[in-house]
Amino acid sequence: MLMPELPEVESIKLQLKRYFVGHKVENLEIKNPKIFSGNPKDIEGAMVTDIRRFGKVLVFDFDNGYSVVSHIKLTGQFLYRGPNLKNPPEISKKVTGGLGGSHTHVIFHLDNEGKLFYNDVRRFGWVRVVKTAEVEQIDFIKKLGPEPFSGLTMDKFVQMLSKTRRAVKVVIMDQTQMSGVGNIYANDALFLAKIDPKRPANSLEGQEVKALYDATHEVLENGMKYGGASELAFVTPDGREGGYQNHTLVYGKEGQLCPGEKSVKIQKYMLGGRGTYWCPGVQK
DNA sequence: CATCATACCTGTTCGC
């Protein structure tokens, strides 16, 4: 019901840059060692120089050759509180579990009294300290497919779909094929492209491949425009929720009338273990 | 190698 995908992680990245770049981490407090690996001391006293995103992974680079790498998976949150964030929106404890409470696993204490809390109710996510030079050697990052907005060419997209008979929705969500797309945007992109999610990827015709390529970019751009989708746990570091959940095309709309073929209701089935929403009147 | 199923978690929703 929620899920951070490219637009959500990009929104987090942009805010973290605002609050973090140029500041030092005085102390990295590890409250839950299970989701953490590496040595917190490696970044203590170092200054953040940049924040990057690889697919759905966030990377904080420091000026001493180390980085913090984090995958927030489903329910991870980075929440900032500090002097350069005035009047943060009230965050209900229901959404965050509170700051510094049982769902807070890591706290970054900054040199300006600011704090960044890593919260994660379900603890699927992880935080690691590694050498910056080794970030791209992390297995998950190394295996990532091209970024939708830099690297994923139409040629690569055609290749990616033509080489497998797996369901097209499963393929565009496969992070080793292309990075950043998860369940919400996959559902909406396939609706926009008028393609049935369960079609074998290699059964798409040239025009359909083009339509899906364009639709994927369009829904991701739309997601970023609204600052991501907040259904359950997604909030940006200042505590704001995104708005895309109010603008989905078919995701989460089982039983509602299709925005395209208005006499048809959106249906839901499971595909690859995930909720899949589609309009049989539009998607063939 | 390609594909599929299950585990990891816990809060919320659903069905009886």
Place this chain on the structure above:
DNA sequence: TGCGAACAGGTATGAT
């Protein structure tokens, strides 16, 4: 109303 079952889904891992 209460309570257990089902569900939510990104990814690692093991099975087929």
